Amino acid sequence: MTTTQPEPAGVVPTAPQASAAGRPTRTPIGSASRILLVAAGLFVLLSLIATVTDSPDLTSSGTFGASLRLAVPIGLAGLGGLWAERAGVVNIGLEGMMILGTWFGAWAGWKYGVWWGVPAAVLGGAAGGLVHAIATVTFGVDHIVSGVAINILGGGVTRYLGSLVFTADTGGSASLSPGVRGRIGTFTMPFLSGGDLFGWQTPDILGRIERWDWVVLSDVAGLGRGLTRDVSYLTLIAIALVPITWYLLWRTAFGLRLRSVGENPTAADSLGVPVYRFKYIAVVVSGALAGLGGAVLSIEAARVYREGQVAGRGFIGLAALIFGNWRPGGLAAGSAFFGFTDALQLRDPGSVHALLLFVAVAAGLLALVAARRGVLLRSGIIFVVGMLFLVWFLVQDSVPAQFVAITPYVATLLVLGVFSQRLRPPAADGVRWRKGEHT
């Protein structure tokens, strides 16, 4: 998706180097250590604000655990988007593919047991991806158009199948499946969070530290405990898929070819890369990942299929992808952030209010950094936004639930508006490409 379009649409990017111009030395996301430092700083800030505003749930292990569970479906959808868009195919059909995943996962989970639901959901999503690939790659249909059609189709197919399969005598209905059989197990880290080790219950060290209620230290323990306690195996698989995707796409010849197809298909073609085949692989994998994200929703979180369960998470995944600048680490961070706001809203709506102060202070700091770099306009905008949040924090004592629900979308729009010049989508993202047509 050509997000940064200085030119009106219709201009075919021909020069691969063109996008590298501008800031050759600094990539939009800097070195790993810098990111870690910023993340640690933000965490300390969060911890201080939790103390100052007396909202301990802001950094409790329960909140972080819930954030992880909520972030996983978003992250899987985002990873799906990453695969497709890195190969130059925009996939806004993620939502429809996730819907297919929820349905097929719940269906197989109910029929054959919960773990059968996982491959079924993956295949269901992949089928959606295959349709998208056939339409966009073979027939050259506009990517957005095909995605819209798949979203309509995903809802229609599942509703139809639901009314055929989940009949009244199975205890379900067209829009509600019977419960899945069995459960996805969970894992708790021994010693750190009190998991079992060969039948011996180890001490819950992080839990103890969390209860001390020391600034920062207890909050760090809360984070650690939230991420290591009662984590489902499906979540572990999903988390593992982030580094696996990074490795496959950025450290193997396969990944280099796949990304080259998304940057400059004509050049890739001239070097003998089978462009169509790579696009097909990428889009089918994209659907499979979205389907897995659907499985997390239906067979793990709700343990049934319910119509409307996906509730726009495919689009939030897309938002996370853009938020994360089309990089696996970035989109994981974006999903974590979106999952965090969701979790706060569900657990303790009051603590969302404290988050306003966090945003205000963080924006103030960001404005300072921007001012020191001399980008005064951006600094000013960020500062004003931060002040607005501060006023909001002071004037009202709660944040309406609807506003929390739209946080991911607003955040993405802000990121696009402020950082659009530094975002770097694949150069040939969304471009219809036919072998031999572009010379």
Next chain:
Amino acid sequence: MTGWQRIFYALLAPAAALVAAIAISALVLGLSGHNPISAYGDMLEYARRDESIVSIVNRAIPLYIAALAVALGFKMNLFNIGVEGQYRLAALFAAWLGAEVSLPAPLHVSFLLLVAVVVGAVWAGIAAVLRTWRGVSEVISTIMLNSIAVGVAAYLFRTYFKAPQREGSLLESTEPLPASARLPGFDLPFGDARTQVWGFLFIAIALGIGYYVLIWRTRFGFDLRASGANASAARASGVNPARMILFTLLLSGAVAGLVGMPQLLGSTFKYDNAFQAGIGFTGIGVALLGRNNPAGMAVGALLFSFLDRSSQILDLQDIPREVVAIMQGTILLSAVVAYEVVRRMADRAEVKAAASRLAETRSGPGGLSPAGAGGTA
């Protein structure tokens, strides 16, 4: 290409798409143990009833307006996916403000329409400004704005716009519009349907004509089509691309604001949680099906609303009515595929024709003539 050939290729694609969609849906019905032929027969029979005809026309009106809004953007390669959010907010504001003020009838209706147009344009304006000022793709921003609109509408509705709930009523809604703000309907000229066609039909037709005139008969429309067909050529000829994008998106949003109006002014007279959603997305399908042509989109809107209406009879036959959603999806997907395939066929035919003409002129006494060699579809 001769005129007849052109018409043949133009009609080939929708016909092929329809056949493909009917075949795929028949397959789906057959696989689930239903007789597709009797199902289709029932649908056609049901749609011929007078009440059905009224309902089909009424349902087609908002679809058609949504398609017009999308098509305005398409004509210059802009993708306004945000019709959904634009019309939801517009309908909410119109319903609320319409019940707040009191005006004589024609003024009151015009005021409501004005509110809807302005709200739709403002919401689309956010995407327009982000696109022209920061280069943010309108596709992404309108997707995000759709979801934001849902949240903002829910918040405004619950906190400010909702009428005090009546005793024992579970349905929350805005205050109903007074009689002066309602648009009268009319009876079908034939038959004896108990329901009425919405008066908004005439506004929709006027919008369609306005769209045609604007796009094909004005300077602005020419610039717009030129920017869509070849952005750099248009710029070279003095068209300001940023201004064109801004105007087009604002206009598209203004039209999109009207999508909820037929229902609001013609049947529900209030906004509630059940206010019809999804027309924006179906409208994209209608615009694609009709190829941004005002008449073609009218046919597409009628087709989709025919499917919606006739799905009701399937329920009585114990066939899940959801098969209609599959039909709509397949029609849309096969239509875009068919257009692409037919475009390639037409291109090939043209190249072939040009080549043979070239061969003729070469062998003839006049020597080489450049005419006929250029130009693609």
